[in-house]
Amino acid sequence: MLPSYLTMAAILFCIGLYGALVKRNAVVVLLSVELMLSGVNLNLIAFSKYGVVPSLTGQVFSLFTITVAAAEAAVGVAILIALFRARGTVNVDEYDEMRR
Amino acid sequence: MFNIEFNGEFVAFFIFSAIIVCGAVLMISLQKVVHMVISMAGVFLGLAGMFVLLEAEFVAFVQVLIYAGAVSILMIFGIMMTNHQDAGTEKVLPLHEGLAAIGALALFGLLFYAIRTTDFPKPLPFQGGEDNTMKIGQLLYTGYIVPFELLSILLTVAFIGAIAIARRLPEKLDGTAGEDTGIDGGSTEQAVQLQTKEAE
Numbered sequence: 288m289l290p291s292y293l294t295m296a297a298i299l300f301c302i303g304l305y306g307a308l309v310k311r312n313a314v315v316v317l318l319s320v321e322l323m324l325s326g327v328n329l330n331l332i333a334f335s336k337y338g339v340v341p342s343l344t345g346q347v348f349s350l351f352t353i354t355v356a357a358a359e360a361a362v363g364v365a366i367l368i369a370l371f372r373a374r375g376t377v378n379v380d381e382y383d384e385m386r387r
Numbered sequence: 388m389f390n391i392e393f394n395g396e397f398v399a400f401f402i403f404s405a406i407i408v409c410g411a412v413l414m415i416s417l418q419k420v421v422h423m424v425i426s427m428a429g430v431f432l433g434l435a436g437m438f439v440l441l442e443a444e445f446v447a448f449v450q451v452l453i454y455a456g457a458v459s460i461l462m463i464f465g466i467m468m469t470n471h472q473d474a475g476t477e478k479v480l481p482l483h484e485g486l487a488a489i490g491a492l493a494l495f496g497l498l499f500y501a502i503r504t505t506d507f508p509k510p511l512p513f514q515g516g517e518d519n520t521m522k523i524g525q526l527l528y529t530g531y532i533v534p535f536e537l538l539s540i541l542l543t544v545a546f547i548g549a550i551a552i553a554r555r556l557p558e559k560l561d562g563t564a565g566e567d568t569g570i571d572g573g574s575t576e577q578a579v580q581l582q583t584k585e586a587e
Binding site for chain 2: 351361365
């Protein structure tokens with residue numbers, strides 16, 4: 288059963304990667320990053336049950352990951368709102384100050 | 388290779404994975420941003436069901452509360468605070484999208500090959516399914532007390548920082564209102580405006 292969960296997590300991670308690379312709305316890019324983090328969480332919890340030495344440590348670690356992801360989402364949305372106020376767009380293609 | 392016995396866990400796993408994959412693909416392919424966030428909430432709920440299958444009930448409820456509740460609402464607020472009208476007006480770059488799709492598919496192929504060729508050893512029986520919350524609490528407050536407290540500090544700093552970044556500062560005294568965030572985006576335009584004023 289473990290390879291099925293790992294494959295599911297890989298599918299989630301790859302869809303999130305594709306979304307983060309392709310999408311231009313910055314909110315959707317943040318959502319895609321959350322999708323990738325969820326894939327990692329699924330890996331952690333699958334190994335905490337089906338690993339060689341199953342224990343609750345993987346679940347505790349995934350709790351920490353969820354907390355950091357929540358903080359990341361909050362700061363990301365705040366930066367996005369500030370950027371939108373300064374530039375008037377949420378299109379990530381137009382945030383190119385460091386390139387010109 | 389696909390030696391899967393059709394028991395109840397597999398049927399539940401199949402249903403939840405169908406929910407998750409459908410939500411994720413809809414998130415990529417839908418046009419309006421709000422619909423994307425709704426489908427993401429579906430993905431998070433399916434993941435919570437999968438965590439229940441893996442005997443991680445506490446993490447499943449945390450997932451529902453934080454991801455499907457808080458993060459989705461936060462993203463919807465982010466959409467509301469920014470512009471949400473111009474949906475479907477993205478210009479298409481076929482080369483860029485094709486390269487991204489090839490890269491993601493290559494990564495998935497690599498991961499799939501690695502997962503399928505590894506023979507995972509038979510696991511020991513998992514003890515932690517019953518009284519899951521109590522055991523996690525005991526672990527958090529004995530073995531992981533220092534990371535736990537560090538995380539509380541991180542959360543406090545992150546939320547104060549988020550408020551400080553997104554706050555609308557009061558207008559300046561000399562009447563030049565507006566561009567008040569810490570990010571210096573419109574500075575060149577302001578400089579140009581100041582130069583034209585001086586020229587006049």
